[in-house]
Amino acid sequence: MSRKLHLNAFLMSVxxxxxxxxxxxxxxxxxxxxxxxxxxxxxxxxxxxxSIFFADxxxxxxxxxxxxxxxxxxxxxxxxxxxxxxxxxxxxxASTSYNEPxxxxxxxxxxxxxxxxxxxxxxxxxxxxxxxxxxxxxDVPLHADRYERAAEFVEVATKLWDSWADDxxxxxxxxxxxxxxxxxxxxNHRGRYFxxxxxxxxxxxxxxxxxxxxxxxxxxxxxxxxRFAEAVFTAQQTLGEAQDxxxxxxxxxxxxxxxxxxxxxxxxxxxxxxxxxxxARELDAELERLISPEYAKRQLAERFNLDPDDxxxxxxxPADLPTExxxxxxxSRYTLIVDLARRENLTVRQLIGRLGGGRGHRTFAGTPVQVxxxxxxxxxxxxxxxxxxxxxxxxxxxxxxxxxxxxxxRERGLFRAEYTGTTLREHYGLxxxxxxxxxxxx
Amino acid sequence: MSRKLHLNAFLMSVxxxxxxxxxxxxxxxxxxxxxxxxxxxxxxxxxxxxSIFFADxxxxxxxxxxxxxxxxxxxxxxxxxxxxxxxxxxxxxASTSYNEPxxxxxxxxxxxxxxxxxxxxxxxxxxxxxxxxxxxxxDVPLHADRYERAAEFVEVATKLWDSWADDxxxxxxxxxxxxxxxxxxxxNHRGRYFxxxxxxxxxxxxxxxxxxxxxxxxxxxxxxxxRFAEAVFTAQQTLGEAQDxxxxxxxxxxxxxxxxxxxxxxxxxxxxxxxxxxxARELDAELERLISPEYAKRQLAERFNLDPDDxxxxxxxPADLPTExxxxxxxSRYTLIVDLARRENLTVRQLIGRLGGGRGHRTFAGTPVQVxxxxxxxxxxxxxxxxxxxxxxxxxxxxxxxxxxxxxxRERGLFRAEYTGTTLREHYGLxxxxxxxxxxxx
Numbered sequence: 001m002s003r004k005l006h007l008n009a010f011l012m013s014v015x016x017x018x019x020x021x022x023x024x025x026x027x028x029x030x031x032x033x034x035x036x037x038x039x040x041x042x043x044x045x046x047x048x049x050x051s052i053f054f055a056d057x058x059x060x061x062x063x064x065x066x067x068x069x070x071x072x073x074x075x076x077x078x079x080x081x082x083x084x085x086x087x088x089x090x091x092x093x094a095s096t097s098y099n100e101p102x103x104x105x106x107x108x109x110x111x112x113x114x115x116x117x118x119x120x121x122x123x124x125x126x127x128x129x130x131x132x133x134x135x136x137x138x139d140v141p142l143h144a145d146r147y148e149r150a151a152e153f154v155e156v157a158t159k160l161w162d163s164w165a166d167d168x169x170x171x172x173x174x175x176x177x178x179x180x181x182x183x184x185x186x187x188n189h190r191g192r193y194f195x196x197x198x199x200x201x202x203x204x205x206x207x208x209x210x211x212x213x214x215x216x217x218x219x220x221x222x223x224x225x226x227r228f229a230e231a232v233f234t235a236q237q238t239l240g241e242a243q244d245x246x247x248x249x250x251x252x253x254x255x256x257x258x259x260x261x262x263x264x265x266x267x268x269x270x271x272x273x274x275x276x277x278x279x280a281r282e283l284d285a286e287l288e289r290l291i292s293p294e295y296a297k298r299q300l301a302e303r304f305n306l307d308p309d310d311x312x313x314x315x316x317x318p319a320d321l322p323t324e325x326x327x328x329x330x331x332s333r334y335t336l337i338v339d340l341a342r343r344e345n346l347t348v349r350q351l352i353g354r355l356g357g358g359r360g361h362r363t364f365a366g367t368p369v370q371v372x373x374x375x376x377x378x379x380x381x382x383x384x385x386x387x388x389x390x391x392x393x394x395x396x397x398x399x400x401x402x403x404x405x406x407x408x409x410r411e412r413g414l415f416r417a418e419y420t421g422t423t424l425r426e427h428y429g430l431x432x433x434x435x436x437x438x439x440x441x442x
Numbered sequence: 443m444s445r446k447l448h449l450n451a452f453l454m455s456v457x458x459x460x461x462x463x464x465x466x467x468x469x470x471x472x473x474x475x476x477x478x479x480x481x482x483x484x485x486x487x488x489x490x491x492x493s494i495f496f497a498d499x500x501x502x503x504x505x506x507x508x509x510x511x512x513x514x515x516x517x518x519x520x521x522x523x524x525x526x527x528x529x530x531x532x533x534x535x536a537s538t539s540y541n542e543p544x545x546x547x548x549x550x551x552x553x554x555x556x557x558x559x560x561x562x563x564x565x566x567x568x569x570x571x572x573x574x575x576x577x578x579x580x581d582v583p584l585h586a587d588r589y590e591r592a593a594e595f596v597e598v599a600t601k602l603w604d605s606w607a608d609d610x611x612x613x614x615x616x617x618x619x620x621x622x623x624x625x626x627x628x629x630n631h632r633g634r635y636f637x638x639x640x641x642x643x644x645x646x647x648x649x650x651x652x653x654x655x656x657x658x659x660x661x662x663x664x665x666x667x668x669r670f671a672e673a674v675f676t677a678q679q680t681l682g683e684a685q686d687x688x689x690x691x692x693x694x695x696x697x698x699x700x701x702x703x704x705x706x707x708x709x710x711x712x713x714x715x716x717x718x719x720x721x722a723r724e725l726d727a728e729l730e731r732l733i734s735p736e737y738a739k740r741q742l743a744e745r746f747n748l749d750p751d752d753x754x755x756x757x758x759x760p761a762d763l764p765t766e767x768x769x770x771x772x773x774s775r776y777t778l779i780v781d782l783a784r785r786e787n788l789t790v791r792q793l794i795g796r797l798g799g800g801r802g803h804r805t806f807a808g809t810p811v812q813v814x815x816x817x818x819x820x821x822x823x824x825x826x827x828x829x830x831x832x833x834x835x836x837x838x839x840x841x842x843x844x845x846x847x848x849x850x851x852r853e854r855g856l857f858r859a860e861y862t863g864t865t866l867r868e869h870y871g872l873x874x875x876x877x878x879x880x881x882x883x884x
Contacts, residue, residue, distance in 0.1 A: 083525030
């Protein structure tokens, strides 16, 4: 069987482009309208995509004056989408810095039960002092501390998911024995960040664990991904950089004794699709015209730890920027943006235009064939196991991808014509994890 | 308009009776099967009940060897039920001791958005050292401390729900202004237990706040209910006690300046329904035969802080029991059980039989007319604004209630024939709370 692409639709409000809500077609209240997301989930499922994904942070992100900023809590949203779909995988971000492992492990196990094995967890440590200040802290914990806590969090969560053996429930009505109590066990975790007795209060879920996803590309992030992640979402601007990242992460996984094929790497792309090159460019230009540059400049300045007045819209980035080490959140994204601006000699205004669609993910306007060509090129040259599709405008961008790009990929034998499994892990060709509680008995 | 009853279905696994899973009709895997609960929600909605409710604790409760112990996380479960229903209210328990207010406020606001205004939160402080040990603690915090934290938790949650004005979203595409930023405000809460900056990252939900429900009947619990609760679930064994409780709680609410009618009081009842008295008694006896007395004795001993050997199945409760003050969780339930055993001179075995169905809630076997008579009597004599219906066996007990008891209540003019509102608050005749952020501007 030839190697197949994996396609995830990364969904956000009415599109990834920050100005998408201003288009005539967009419902500006869609961010908190479950019907909007149910429609998107059905479109993605019609395209036989592997999964859909929602990013999140426990803070109001961005300026609510300028774009839709609030959103539904993603485990709630996934559950609402599970009810109206049958096959598509359902992935959401949740923070290890601002949750308790007992609660979060149970919530993902519950989504996995309710969806019949379609849950995935994008594990994030959550950058930003503003999020920290919603949880009793004055500032964000240090990057390295956040990752150390994240590793212990995942350890606790997996122990909890293993705290019921797969065959624990006997349901012997005659004898009055519901479960084999020896197969439902305390975990008695004692660590630096957490003490958790367990067991979990829900049986092991269809997938054993939700699919474990990760999206950090800093040194800490890569090492974390190599250790735990089964799918990695990443922002890569050039084929060369994507190949370097791909090789590096697979090597790190192998060095930790994992099968490199058990870590699927999905760079993000923001395709702006038109039937002709001209049409695609026109849509792209229309979106760029709708960006409010002063607002975008403020956001960029914040990312760079600068005052907005230090940025000149029609000049280049200042020469004297902080190093990645001085940035406490979204480290690798920071470097990617600086590199992009310098490599292409962009003015601040031009950089804002390039970031407007995908915040550092690769944006390009083109025809369905051009999009399919790029996907095939990256997939075939050691840069990707699949793609994180980030439509600039929703639902229309997802419809265009599913109706126009997917059929080309299918014709070329790169993508499935039908679902062959029922769980998210099966879509990604990943095994159901063995229960370590059961192994430890041997 | 005559005063109408409110009916909530308190749903648990395959029934409140601890042995219900052993009946031939019961699916012993139903506790984590969303289809089971979707069926129950549809039955309750067919009966035009106000709401359904799921209790919860972040710990594995009870002996998984003896009865279905695990369950789905209730905000996930409510969301899955919202997707297949249109009118019925959806209430779940969540703990103020083991959640962060930012996360929980957002989750309930999200459920309220997704359900179109049907979410309710049963606010609990969570008793038990076993739950504490899933969250880094050695023992449960003191009863009074838990209630103090709960009060601050609700204060933070309501501030967050008010952090977006109802008219904050302008969606002005032309001007590029999504929300009026002055109407999305930080809360900057600084308290003993929490520091939370806000604003919440989701707009104000259809109901403003989810319906606030409370179920503790201790001194601390009553005072908390009088201050915050809009519906109160309570266990009352006799009409006299129920009247005392009802009067006390309404007076406390009035003393705090609230409209006593804004606090709906719903005692629990566990009806075991048969077409004849004989049939009802036969079902009751069958359930009692299926109880495992040694297991139930262990549970009772735990509640009493005793060794199981201190309890003689065929003797009375020991004379020398702890006082309510010495009990750190479920205080008023403890006293209710001791009083019940002493008032009726029950042996431990008889007491176990009486508790098997409702854990202290009023259980009785009877015909539909007898059940309706009791409901009418309590409703008409200052003991209840409605009832928390706790079927001993599910789905059959709920079907019997909806098909046989509800029509009698409807004929007597006590209960609605159709839903007249769309939100949970409308079903209970309760107002949508004003936004205090908006008030504070005046």
